[in-house]
Amino acid sequence: MKAAKMIRYDWTNLRADVVGSGQGLTPADLDAHRPAARAAVERIGARVDRGELGFPGLPFDKAALAEVERYARAQRGRYHWVLVLGIGGSALGAFALDAAANGPRPFRKKKVPAELVVLDNVDPLILGRALDQLDPRRTLVLVITKSGSTAETMSQFLIVYDWLRKKVGAKKAARQVAAVTDPKKGDLLEIARSEGFALFAVPPNVGGRFSVLTPVGLLPAALVGVNIRQLMAGAGSVVEDCRKPELESNLALASALHQFLLDTRYGKNIQAVYCYSNALYPLAFWYRQLWTESLGKQRDRKQREVFCGQTCVAALGVTDQHSQSQLYMEGPRNKVITFWEVERNPYAIRIPRLFPKRDSTGYLGGRTLNELFRAEKFATELAFTEAGRPNCSLVFPLADEHAIGQMMMLAEFQTAYAGEFYDINAFDQPGVELGKQLTYALLGRAGFDAERARIAAYRKQKAALLKR
Amino acid sequence: MKAAKMIRYDWTNLRADVVGSGQGLTPADLDAHRPAARAAVERIGARVDRGELGFPGLPFDKAALAEVERYARAQRGRYHWVLVLGIGGSALGAFALDAAANGPRPFRKKKVPAELVVLDNVDPLILGRALDQLDPRRTLVLVITKSGSTAETMSQFLIVYDWLRKKVGAKKAARQVAAVTDPKKGDLLEIARSEGFALFAVPPNVGGRFSVLTPVGLLPAALVGVNIRQLMAGAGSVVEDCRKPELESNLALASALHQFLLDTRYGKNIQAVYCYSNALYPLAFWYRQLWTESLGKQRDRKQREVFCGQTCVAALGVTDQHSQSQLYMEGPRNKVITFWEVERNPYAIRIPRLFPKRDSTGYLGGRTLNELFRAEKFATELAFTEAGRPNCSLVFPLADEHAIGQMMMLAEFQTAYAGEFYDINAFDQPGVELGKQLTYALLGRAGFDAERARIAAYRKQKAALLKR
Numbered sequence: 021m022k023a024a025k026m027i028r029y030d031w032t033n034l035r036a037d038v039v040g041s042g043q044g045l046t047p048a049d050l051d052a053h054r055p056a057a058r059a060a061v062e063r064i065g066a067r068v069d070r071g072e073l074g075f076p077g078l079p080f081d082k083a084a085l086a087e088v089e090r091y092a093r094a095q096r097g098r099y100h101w102v103l104v105l106g107i108g109g110s111a112l113g114a115f116a117l118d119a120a121a122n123g124p125r126p127f128r129k130k131k132v133p134a135e136l137v138v139l140d141n142v143d144p145l146i147l148g149r150a151l152d153q154l155d156p157r158r159t160l161v162l163v164i165t166k167s168g169s170t171a172e173t174m175s176q177f178l179i180v181y182d183w184l185r186k187k188v189g190a191k192k193a194a195r196q197v198a199a200v201t202d203p204k205k206g207d208l209l210e211i212a213r214s215e216g217f218a219l220f221a222v223p224p225n226v227g228g229r230f231s232v233l234t235p236v237g238l239l240p241a242a243l244v245g246v247n248i249r250q251l252m253a254g255a256g257s258v259v260e261d262c263r264k265p266e267l268e269s270n271l272a273l274a275s276a277l278h279q280f281l282l283d284t285r286y287g288k289n290i291q292a293v294y295c296y297s298n299a300l301y302p303l304a305f306w307y308r309q310l311w312t313e314s315l316g317k318q319r320d321r322k323q324r325e326v327f328c329g330q331t332c333v334a335a336l337g338v339t340d341q342h343s344q345s346q347l348y349m350e351g352p353r354n355k356v357i358t359f360w361e362v363e364r365n366p367y368a369i370r371i372p373r374l375f376p377k378r379d380s381t382g383y384l385g386g387r388t389l390n391e392l393f394r395a396e397k398f399a400t401e402l403a404f405t406e407a408g409r410p411n412c413s414l415v416f417p418l419a420d421e422h423a424i425g426q427m428m429m430l431a432e433f434q435t436a437y438a439g440e441f442y443d444i445n446a447f448d449q450p451g452v453e454l455g456k457q458l459t460y461a462l463l464g465r466a467g468f469d470a471e472r473a474r475i476a477a478y479r480k481q482k483a484a485l486l487k488r
Numbered sequence: 489m490k491a492a493k494m495i496r497y498d499w500t501n502l503r504a505d506v507v508g509s510g511q512g513l514t515p516a517d518l519d520a521h522r523p524a525a526r527a528a529v530e531r532i533g534a535r536v537d538r539g540e541l542g543f544p545g546l547p548f549d550k551a552a553l554a555e556v557e558r559y560a561r562a563q564r565g566r567y568h569w570v571l572v573l574g575i576g577g578s579a580l581g582a583f584a585l586d587a588a589a590n591g592p593r594p595f596r597k598k599k600v601p602a603e604l605v606v607l608d609n610v611d612p613l614i615l616g617r618a619l620d621q622l623d624p625r626r627t628l629v630l631v632i633t634k635s636g637s638t639a640e641t642m643s644q645f646l647i648v649y650d651w652l653r654k655k656v657g658a659k660k661a662a663r664q665v666a667a668v669t670d671p672k673k674g675d676l677l678e679i680a681r682s683e684g685f686a687l688f689a690v691p692p693n694v695g696g697r698f699s700v701l702t703p704v705g706l707l708p709a710a711l712v713g714v715n716i717r718q719l720m721a722g723a724g725s726v727v728e729d730c731r732k733p734e735l736e737s738n739l740a741l742a743s744a745l746h747q748f749l750l751d752t753r754y755g756k757n758i759q760a761v762y763c764y765s766n767a768l769y770p771l772a773f774w775y776r777q778l779w780t781e782s783l784g785k786q787r788d789r790k791q792r793e794v795f796c797g798q799t800c801v802a803a804l805g806v807t808d809q810h811s812q813s814q815l816y817m818e819g820p821r822n823k824v825i826t827f828w829e830v831e832r833n834p835y836a837i838r839i840p841r842l843f844p845k846r847d848s849t850g851y852l853g854g855r856t857l858n859e860l861f862r863a864e865k866f867a868t869e870l871a872f873t874e875a876g877r878p879n880c881s882l883v884f885p886l887a888d889e890h891a892i893g894q895m896m897m898l899a900e901f902q903t904a905y906a907g908e909f910y911d912i913n914a915f916d917q918p919g920v921e922l923g924k925q926l927t928y929a930l931l932g933r934a935g936f937d938a939e940r941a942r943i944a945a946y947r948k949q950k951a952a953l954l955k956r
Contacts, residue, residue: 030954032950032953032954035953038949038953107806107807107810108807108809108810108811109810111807112811123613123614123617124614125593125594126593126603126605127605127614127617127618127620127621128617129617130620130621135594137594137595140807141766141804141805141806141807142806142857142860142861142864143764143765143766143767143833143861144833144834144835144836144837144856144857144858144861145591145765145766145767145833145834145835145887146591146592146595146766147835147837147857148834148835148837149591149595149596149597149835150595152595152598153595153598168848169847169848170848171848171852171860171864172806172810172860172864174848174849174852175839175852175855175857175860178839178840178842178843178849178852178853179837179839179840179857181842182840182842206848207843207846207847207848207849208848210846211843211846211849228810289820289822290758290799296611297611297613298609298611298613298614299611299613305811308811308812309810309811309812312811312812312814312815312819313811313812313814313815315815315819316814316815316816316817316818316819317814317818317819318817318818318819327818327819327820327821328819328820329815329818329819329820331758331799331801331815331819331820331822331823333799333801336609337609338575338609338610338640339575339576339579339608339609341576341920341923342575342576342577342640342696342777342920343576343580343773343776343777343780343781344776344777344780344781345919345920345923346780346781346784346785346917346918346919346920347780347781347783347784347797347799347919348784348919349784349786349919349920349922349923350784350785350786350795350797350918350919351780351783351784351785351786351795351796351797351799352757352795352796352797352799353795354757354799355799365611365612365613366612366613366616367612367613367615367616367617368612369612369615369616369647371643371646371647372646372647372650374646374649374650375646375675375679378675378678378679379637379675380636380637380638380639380642380674380675380676381642381646381675381679382933383928383931383932383933383934384639384642384643384646384931385646387643387931388612389610389612389615389643389647390612391931392610392639392640392643392927392931393610393611393612395927395930395931396610396639396640396923396927398926398930398943399922399923399924399925399926399927399929399930400923402926402942402943402946403922403923403926405946406922406942407919407922419613449814450814450818451813451814451815451816451817451818451875452809452810452813452814452817454817454867454871454874454875455809455813455817455864455867455868455871456867457867458866458867458870458871459860459863459864459867460851461867462863462866462867463851463852463855463859463860463863464851465850465851466851474870474874475866475870478870478873481506482500485500485503485506486498486500
């Protein structure tokens with residue numbers, strides 16, 4: 021077997037000598053941070069070796085992979101729909117893998133073993149429509165929540181499970197549900213056991229947004245035809261490099277440092293992922309969660325207020341050249357652009373030589389669409405560079421499972437290392453607790469009286485303001 | 489007929505006495521800008537009255553509406569697919585209107601007269617798949633480009649028209665294409681005339697991103713069943729208020745000033761649209777283009793370098809509470825959040841009382857999904873407010889055509905007024921010219937030798953950097 025091609029990282033346009041002084045990185049910047057980079061690798065490595073951080077080991081867990089494959093094989097042909105109930109880290113990975121392997125809607129790969137539906141919201145419209153239109157006998161339900169208690173997912177589960185039981189009977193319904201959750205604790209675990217659902221574990225040392233290579237992402241992916249073996253092989257293929265202490269041989273480490281320096285020294289507090297591939301675009305939203313939820317933190321590890329974290333935004337090339345490029349070119353100099361580009365596109369489409377004498381069509385005839393697509397990416401990169409807007413490119417050899425596996429692992433290591441540079445905890449999300457508690461209070465859950473008092477006070481204040 | 493309900497704007501949480509000093513607006517801020525606000529209304533009003541700015545008059549152009557309706561009626565039942573070839577302002581409106589009226593994929597309203605496909609990219613994958621899977625006899629092609637020469641749209645047009653002619657014959661093919669373009673000039677206009685396509689005009693005084701209420705948006709919308717009469721009625725219903733000089737009676741003016749002040753005085757250079765509605769979510773991307781492409785400018789009207797413009801980002805509630813809220817709550821204090829909320833949801837779904845004794849399910853049983861949905865929005869709003877993060881809410885009475893029409897017109901006026909506050913030209917996009925020229929150069933179009941020389945120099949520099 022030929023060695024699989026690897027993702028390349030071209031960061032020449034992040035250099036101050038290319039994009040201008042004060043807009044990019046200098047050799048001194050990087051040299052000054054080599055000790056910090058080495059320390060980051062050591063600290064993350066130690067946590068991996070102690071078993072605190074599980075994500076780097078996932079591609080090597082053959083048993084977990086085999087279990088998912090076995091289950092997916094057994095379901096093959098039995099369902100038309102794979103309905104995922106999950107949100108955030110329990111949804112974004114499945115979306116990304118499905119789109120990359122099967123294509124964006126409405127035109128998918130012709131032979132998809134089952135259609136993925138991810139209900140990652142509680143908007144009554146989408147759940148209502150789904151239940152009106154899904155065939156309950158041909159729907160496999162995956163309930164995915166690490167904690168086993170996420171309000172959105174549990175509500176959906178109650179509604180969908182009730183619907184399924186009424187439509188196909190209690191006994192069959194239980195066989196049409198699989199749960200993915202913590203292996204030791206939580207309500208979903210206990211419900212799954214008592215109802216007899218198929219059950220898959222999220223390793224306790226893998227956080228939600230790092231869990232795509234656990235059954236959280238693997239199970240829906242395998243059921244809709246993603247080659248998860250190739251995905252894991254791709255992810256596994258970069259782990260060794262991701263643990264090297266030198267910037268030159270560790271893409272994840274180098275890119276983490278670049279973003280950190282551009283943010284903290286040069287004011288690039290927005291990272292725009294400019295994805296030149298419709299198939300990869302949902303992966304940009306997966307990345308957006310990983311990067312922003314990990315790094316957007318009020319306090320560092322010494323409990324100092326830092327309010328740090330780049331805002332990651334997703335743009336689609338070439339589409340958003342007609343929507344976002346104007347701002348990226350001319351607006352505030354607070355952005356670094358990370359292009360995602362795919363070298364090889366499976367569709368070769370030649371533009372026919374129709375209307376050859378006209379200005380706006382003559383030069384296009386005879387070219388391929390991919391030539392136009394790649395030319396526009398190159399032109400955008402050059403235009404940003406000439407405008408002094410720092411940009412770099414991640415070049416995927418192909419938008420296939422192997423490359424996506426690489427990207428996912430690279431991004432997870434990159435995020436972990438960035439957390440070290442910012443000196444924050446990249447693995448928690450304290451900022452969303454308050455919203456959850458207030459929601460519980462609003463819905464009358466026991467034990468949230470203090471929050472109910474806060475809500476009443478807020479309503480009173482607001483009414484007074486609106487009256488004035 | 490009952491008077492239709494109007495969009496409300498609640499901006500109490502933008503006030504400094506609510507979110508904290510230095511984080512929000514003071515009465516003095518607003519009072520100081522009343523003259524500027526009045527001047528903005530006068531200047532924009534004068535341009536409207538002189539016929540330079542056409543967007544406010546569009547809802548009152550009954551002839552244009554009737555022409556689109558007539559054409560759409562004649563096509564009814566003849567096509568399964570409406571294939572839009574367009575990009576940026578020629579695509580985002582159609583997407584938004586279709587999703588709002590027919591629902592997000594894959595679960596749409598049951599009776600859609602035709603399925604919309606917008607190919608707003610030149611990624612060969614999506615065009616290749618589309619041509620493999622579309623039935624050419626059942627596909628109506630809309631080619632939409634105001635200039636009549638957009639590279640992406642013209643390439644797609646050449647490929648799709650060639651495909652159509654080969655599949656159904658030249659005579660039929662020409663009848664299956666409609667062109668939307670400038671009424672006086674451009675290659676598409678001439679091609680449409682010589683081929684005998686149906687032809688619709690974009691008024692010359694309406695720019696691409698302000699053109700959704702011209703045939704650019706109306707034609708695809710009408711063909712897929714959007715009630716464009718209601719849409720226009722909604723848009724028309726806010727025009728009078730949008731021209732009032734007082735902040736208190738002009739939502740567009742007040743919200744433009746609020747965003748401008750929060751950006752320029754309080755460092756809120758990111759506006760996050762937090763859309764609590766799956767049906768409205770694509771509208772957030774339409775808004776994102778409008779806001780950022782209009783306001784992201786290097787120079788003001790006196791040609792001073794200003795590098796201005798908020799970065800608008802789109803988030804989906806509640807989904808992105810599990811992806812973006814952590815950053816919005818704890819990250820850099822550079823954001824203002826604009827919630828979009830819908831008061832009435834057509835689906836009433838009750839959460840069943842299953843597993844009533846468990847902590848994470850007991851409190852949910854008996855509630856409706858909409859209660860949960862709205863509670864989460866309220867909780868998020870309150871959490872942001874307590875964290876000193878300025879936020880405001882646009883409350884849609886219903887996600888229907890009337891409300892969306894209102895929103896589109898409000899947003900266009902808001903953008904025009906913001907342009908006045910920033911003192912920039914909100915109606916051009918000079919920053920994307922360079923990228924276009926470089927693309928032409930790369931594809932060998934005549935007359936771009938200077939650009940080809942720049943490309944050669946860049947390649948040489950890059951090769952040298954990569955060698956070192």
